[in-house]
Amino acid sequence: MGFSEVLENYENSDRGRVTIQVRDHQGQTNLFSISDHQRCLESTGLSAEKSASISHEIYQQLIDDGRYKIDSNDLGMLTYSELKNNFGTEAARRYMVWVDYTHSGRPLILLFGGTTGCGKSTIATEVAHRLGIVRTQSTDMLREVMRMMIPERLLPILHTSSFNAWRLLPGQNEQTDGNESLMISGYLNQTELLSVPCEAVIQRALRERVSLILEGIHVHPALIGKISDNSDAVIVPIMLAVIKPDQLKRQLSGRGISAPARGSQKYLSEFDSIWSLQSFLLSESDLSGTPIINNDDKDKATNRIMRTIIDALSENCDASVKSVFAQRSDKTV
Template sequence: MTQSRHAEPLPLGDNGLPYSKGLMARALITTGLSTERAYELARRIELDLDQRGMRSIELDRVQELAVEVLGVDDGTAAIGRLRRFGDLQKLELPIILLVGGSTGTGKSTVATEAAYRLGITRVTSTDFVRGTMRAFFSEEFMPAIHHSSFEAGARLKDAGREDAPDYVVRGFLEQTRNVLVGVRASMERALQEGWSIVLEGVHLVPGMLPRAIEGALVVQCVLAVEDEQEHAGHFFVRDAASDGVRALDKYLEGLGEIRQIQDFIVERARKLGVPVIENEDMERTLGEVMELVLEGAERVQRVEP
């Protein structure tokens, strides 16, 4: 039987295995604790076990130590999240996490890290789907997919006309409808195999994909960068990280169109109740994404017989 994700029990040293400081720190980081504080608590747990000559620890004792190390409020909150994460690991349904947002909002970084924290090994982007489709369908047959999302509108006949200011969004939506055919196929394959999957991309427009699928936990969010200068800065960071693989000038020149698409996606998300996360700080953003997954799992578990 295919495993939907690599779910591990809380690393308390149960089932004959000794306590692992590294695994505990990773679990704590997954719940939103900073790396420094997570390792500080994990080391304190290790010391406690050594002093008592034990190989495993109870979660109640972990909470006592968390309060000692982190303080009452932070310690209680951290272990509360750890308990919830343990419950999530018991969830037998596959998870489909959809991370949308305009170009340059940090979707791929957030999606990859969220997948790691959730134990999900399958991560794909709608741009990868678009690239695959582009190899099979000529520009003459399906022109919209042969351009970047923010450039797709430029090929429309009324592009740039004052009486057609929405051509950027219309071109983007035409491309989105094409790309989502492949995205839906990816989701259907994952469900057939019982896989969990993280999908990220500009084409995950709220309302154009189902937010609830029988037999799966679907969690959707949209990332945004409100400040235009900060948004532009993301492209400089990405350019440096990729050694210039992606043409920086192209994105900076298209920033106005990229921002138009962001405004459209964010407005649509808010109308439909899809969470919009302002991606100012990566750790905080990841914490919010993880919280959405935990909340979704709790809703599913409450209705299970």
Template sequence: MQEEREILIVKAGRQTPFSRGVLAQTLSQAGARSELAYQIAGEIRAELIAEEIFTVEEEEVIARVREKLVKKDAMVVGRLDKWRILRESTEPIVVLIGGATGVGTSTLAADVARRLNIQSVIGTDSIREVLRRAVSPDLLPALHKSSYAIPPEDIRVTVEGEDTTLLGFRVQASQVAVGIEALVDRGLKEGTNLVIEGVHLVPENVMEKYRSHPNVCSIVVYLSDEAAHRSRFYVRALGTAMRRPAEEYISHFKEIRKIHDYIVRSAHRTGVKTVENLSIENTSDAAVEIVANRVSGIAETAVKRPSLLFDAGEPSASESP
């Protein structure tokens, strides 16, 4: 039996073997359904072999992809174009994903980072932990409590008629904001792509500061259904190997929902985009589209990286070339 010849993709003097896995991964990251992505990748490989094309320009592969997407899922075509601009741009992108405890900011951040090929994902809880090591509880007691369980005596500054849960949360968020802003500013200065997620990204605080910055995109995640929000804590507890039992969150669920509603109202007041996280796939699609619409203008005029399929990642062991 004759061995099947290898197909080479070329661009700007570089070449790489054609891989259905890499092409399918590229399409999936751009928003195509996984089964459709693998179907298109397989069809294109079969066509190239049938036409005896064993060296092909990357743009030719993308043109064939677009032609098939127009017929099979036209909505993905626009996403693919914007996603390519983001992936190939050298402009730094900082994505801020805020939302109350339990709505899924960390899961969304990881998926958005994967799809945009962003290597650095930082949670505001991690930033808070670093600050806790640097600042004693005597100096900033609110910093050393959970965001939803700060007692009135740790707030130190009270406002008559103010809800103590929200006041305590805002005090802690303003303290953590120092670390968040340092990371964002450094990322922008050094040209580093970042995704930062967590409850401390308050729209009227950190997100407002970067509202007019073209390289920063802010998103708030929410869950309007309280029952759905409550159930997420049991999933979260399993995902973190029971380091923090769900019951601890449930016992403070009233306070968490107060913070949730405050963050959403704050987003509406400041014009920050909001996304309901009912399904991670749909939420991730929406988030990537928000990022693309926000920063595609600067990305289009930036210096381009040399390739898309060359740097899209490697297929897993189960994905044959």
């Protein structure tokens, strides 16, 4: 099939589909989008399959009832009822909490930490897509900027991998046999250097009241303690983990395929250090109460993260179903 045929099929795919207009609180109308509605449901931690079934069911129900125009709050209430009837009170409650949050205008700051190769960037990209978050920042990129600004001879510990930073601590060298304590000390030293630009990125997002995902190995649980608490932002720290050594090795090997310049062999040769660093980060997360998400499967891990976010939002949600869906918002359809 040629490009012109593919394009024609795409353009014709929605022909004949009955449109439904959704009216927001300002009286403006937008067409009901099954895909947008589904993505909203996925934001609550509902699986893609369940979200799709609800979105299509609601669309068909509106068509069958001849409701070609609907207020956004009525659509929200209908969605809540369908979730409750099909998947229970908890699924409906998560949706209500998410809609209440979208009405609030509060920024969402997500902090994803984890050892090398645990899938932080991949998960961050998926979460950003689901939640419609435009700003994402990797601590690796912040480190690269700092490396350009500060030469290696002035700050050598900045110019190496976080799990090898211990080799550049005072009194150490390439021939020194490291141990877990030294490795952790080197990591913390480099992380402390990166905490300054990390804080700057977060503080700017707070000032501008925009949502942000900050991800990277330097997102240590202590970082949240350095963030100003005079904002109404919702800050959710999450530590990603791969708890099976063989799976983490496979993911490290995959780096050599998806990003050849990163060289998987380098990471595999340092696997013991990478694994020890993960153990340390998980221990620190336990002590600080940071949620730990096992990234054994991308979709499952993403859904777990969504539910963790909803749990965090629930802590400040005392709204009722009636009050939430009486707020005519065009942010959730």
